[in-house]
Amino acid sequence: MPPAVRFGVNYTPSQGWFHHWLDFDLDAVRTDLDAIAALGLDHIRVFPVWPxxxxxRTLIRPRAVEQLVSLADAAAERGLDVNVDGLQGHLSSFDFLPAWTRTWHRRNLFTDEDVVEGQAAYLRxxxxxxxxxxxxxxMTLGNEVAQFAAGPHPDPDRITTEQAGAWLERMLAACAQGAPGATHLHAEYDASWYQDDQPFTPAHAARLGAMTAVHSWVFNxxxxxxxxxxxxxxxxxxxLIELSKAWADEPHRPVWLQEVGAPAPLIPPEHAAGFTSATIEGALDCTDLWGVTWWCSHDVSRSLADFPELEYGLGLLTSDGAVKPAGEAVARAAREARATPPAPKPRTTALVVDAGDDDTAPHRSVCAPGGRVFEAFARLSEDGARPTTVLASHADDKQHLAGRGITEVVTPEAVTG
Incomplete structure (x- = not known):
């Protein structure tokens, strides 16, 4: 029997959004966690804002750390497990970087030795x-930290693929030093899978850390x-779950759908519940899925200014705690998965992915919307197939294919013509 799929939510505090750390109110947090637990979820992902x-660089505020622990303890009282993101940097279109890395103290986030040691100390x-x-x-190292390493960020900290890998390994090691044996990972946004010049690569995502995390946003x-x-x-x-498996060295590496949401207006509010249900149903049809963590728990209050419009309405609950249709859909999916644990069959048809060199993936845009791999996968799915993916370098590797249960290999060109 495969392990039960976890269902959770990215915790966005109803009062003050992530600025709640500046005026931390444990009673308000408890109220939020009560609402999350009432949905029948089993974990939250928490975001201490780095600065x-x-x-x-040499001051990690003890009181802030104590508040994080008190939040985790409050979650435990409600039966909720906690994953903690460390180096936020970026949340909902805003960058959060400490002053000791910017302007007059401008230093590369990934290669400056003093900055890197400061980050390691913080995560540890x-x-x-x-x-x-x-x-x-x-720990998750941070929220989509890769976005600082390349465009379209307006002021990126440029690094090579090798430097990105070295940084990831050092940060993961720091987490392991602080909490040996815990499940530590990193999480990048879809540029790692789709953007040719992004130094954080699919190989990094699928091979480093305790599991692979994917963030799925359809506004891309x-x-x-x-x-x-x-x-x-x-x-x-x-x-994205199945694409990640092409680069994984382990045939059954766990994959965590760590962020997924229904962004308006592309997904109109009246269709958010249907999109939510369909998205979760599709994810549950993937083997080796660790969990689904929806973005996000609570809507952003309209009293806060300057967010992109779509960010205000992504919650499963309103900012005053009322359950929205999407929240009902997630609660129903979690309830049904507990009653009848999903046991998806292996996907026997694999679509060949040729993104160039396996480690650097210089042509990974073939996997992006409009790319030949993406569109072939979509065509197969529309026709009722259940495809997965395999790297071109493994397409003739009988041992690799057998280990994943693949019996048929097709090229994108054979699908789309």
Whole structure:
């Protein structure tokens, strides 16, 4: 029997959004967690804002760390496990970087030795503070940190693929030093899978850390090309899960759908529940799925200014705690998965992915919306097939194919002509 799929949510505090760390109110947090637990979820992903916790390279605020632990303890009281993101940097279109890395102190986030050692100390401190909590899942290095390493960021910290890998390994090691044996991982946005010049690569995502994390957002050209109800749109999360398996060295490496949401107006609010249900159904049809963590728990309050419009309405609950239709859909999916645990069959048809060199993937845009791999996968899905993916370098490797249960290999050209 495969392990039960986890269902959770990215915790966005109803009062003050992530700025709640500046005026931390544990009673308000408890109210939020009560609402999350009432949905029948089993974990949350938590976001300590980096410059609030480490305002100086050699100052990690003890009180902030204590507040994080108290949040984790409050979650435990409600039966919720906790994953903690460390180096936020970027949340909902805003960058959060400490002053000791910017302007007059401008230093590369990934290669400057002082900055890197400061980051390692911070991650090690957070992990150690939570290491003895039984509901602590582990650390995620940060939220989509890769976006700082290339365009379209307006001021990227340029690095090579080798430097990105070295940074990831060092940060993961720091987490392990703080909390040995916990589940530590990193999480990048879809540029790692789709953008040719992104130094954080599919190989990094699928080979480093305890599991692979994918973040699925259909405003990346998917919904624009295929519509709100197209197979490529409702199946985008499943596509990323299966795409990640092409680069994995382990045939059954766990994959965590760590962020997925229903962004308006591409997914109109009246269709958010249907999109949510279809997306989760598709993800549950993938083997080796660790869990589904929806973005996000609560809507952003309209009292806060300057967010992109879509960010205000992504919650499963309103900012005053009322359950939205998408929240009901996630709760129903979690309830049904507990009653009848999903047991998807292996996907026997694999689509060949040729992105150039396997480690650097210089042509990975073939996997992006409009690319030949993406569109072939969409065509197969529309026709009722259940495809997965395999690297071109493994397409004739009988041992590799057998280990994954693949019996048929097809090229994108054979699908789309």
């Amino acid at each position: 609030y916790f480490q305002p100086n 401190t957070l992990a150690a503070a939570l290491a003895d909590r039984p509901n602590f899942i582990g 050209g998917t919904a624009q090309r295929h519509g709100r109800a197209g197979a490529a749109t409702t199946g985008h999360a499943a596509y």
